[in-house]
Amino acid sequence: MEHDDWLEHAVRQTARAPVTIRRWFPMVARKVGDDHVEARIRLLAALPDRTEIPGLYRYGDVHERRAVVLSAGRLGVDDMLLDLARDALRSNDPRLVTAAADPAVVAALPDDEVDQALMKVIFMGIPTARVPALVARVTPLTSRRVAGFVLERVCAGREVAAEVWQVIDRYPPVAELEQIREQLHADDPERRRAAAGALARRG
Structure with a gap:
């Protein structure tokens, strides 16, 4: 069976007998x-209801889980899909x-969950x-939180990516930025190096 024919067959069967998606999806x-x-996503859209979706996510591999989460843009976000997306945000897989x-x-x-996700x-x-x-x-609180993260990294003598500044500089937090600058004069040379590098990346 050709690829297109197989998919059309799977879509039709899914619409008629939703439980068969457990076979087609993997x-x-x-x-x-x-x-x-x-x-x-086409298979998910063919389902007459969403009762099969949590199981597909729970027992799927990363590619299957990713497709379930991405289907929110096509199917619309309800409480169930939002909960699955939250689970994906808690994962340690960048793809999810x-x-x-x-x-x-x-x-x-x-807003608070958006901040957590961005962090x-x-x-x-x-x-x-x-x-x-x-x-x-991004909100002013987001900018402060990310600046606080940069300060922690600098104090640990670690580098930060240049792109953090696009978040911080949306609402530049005066106090946190001053604390980062103060590390340029720290006794620890690693802190001084990290602060200089972070500020240089601000551009």
Whole structure:
């Protein structure tokens, strides 16, 4: 069976007998190839209701879980999909974290959870360019939190990515920035080096 024919067959069967998606969903990558995310979302969209979705996420591999989370943009975010996206945000897999930063999901999250998600992205070293919906929700508190993270890194003598400044400088926090500058005169040479490097990356 050709790839397109297989997918159309799977979509029809899913619509008629939702439980069969448990068979089709794991097979998608092997049957469809590079378009497996979109194909999985098509299968999810064919479901007459969403009762099968939590199980597909719970027992799926990272690619299957990622497709479930990304389906929020097509299917619309309800409490169930939002809970699954929150689970993805708690994971340590950058593929799941960035998938859960889908604009439809981010729009449904309160500010504090958006901040937590963005902080995790920065902590994990995920480029913020991959999560524009999170960056768009930056508040003055977000800027202070990220500046506090930079201060912690500097005090530990560790480097920070240049892109943190696009978050911090949305609402520059005076006190935290001054504390970072003070490390230029710290007794510890590693702190001085880290502070100079961080501030130089501010551009």
